[in-house]
Amino acid sequence: MTAYTATVTVRLKQGVLDPEAETTKQALERLGFELAELRSADRFEIDLDAESAEDAAQRAEEMAERLLANPTIHDYEVDVDER
C-alpha cells in the first residue's frame, strides 16, 4: 500500500448560477480591483492508502459521486499525488 493524496475539485456546471461568486466579484470591484470573471470551487484533499494511483483515483471518484459533488449541478475533477 502506498500513501496518496487525492485532490477533488468540485465546481458548478457551466450555466448554474453562483450568487456567492458574483457577490465576491462585486466586493473585489468595490475595493478597486479589475477582473473579468470569478468562479468559486470547493477543493477536498484526501489522504488515503491505496495499491496504486489508479486505485486511489477511482476511490476518490466514488467519494465525489456519492457525497462530495451533486452530479445535477456540479462537475468534478480528481488529481492524485504520492504523499
Place this chain on the structure above:
Amino acid sequence: MTAYTATVTVRLKQGVLDPEAETTKQALERLGFELAELRSADRFEIDLDAESAEDAAQRAEEMAERLLANPTIHDYEVDVDER
C-alpha cells in the same frame, strides 16, 4: 494586455480546527470509504487582464490579502495561467 486566469487556493492554517472537513470525513467513513485525513479548501478562479503573469499574480495576491483569505486563520497560494 494578456488574458490570465489566477487560481487562489485558500486553506486553513495547520492547527486550525475544521469541523466541516471532519464531518465530511465521518460521512465518507459511514459510507464505507477508508481515508486517513480530509482537508477542505476554497478555490477561486479569477479571469483578469494584465501586462504580465507576474502582474496578474501580484493582483491576485492582493485580492487574497484583502478579501479572499483571513490571514489570521488561512494560508493561500496563487497560480497563474494564460487564458
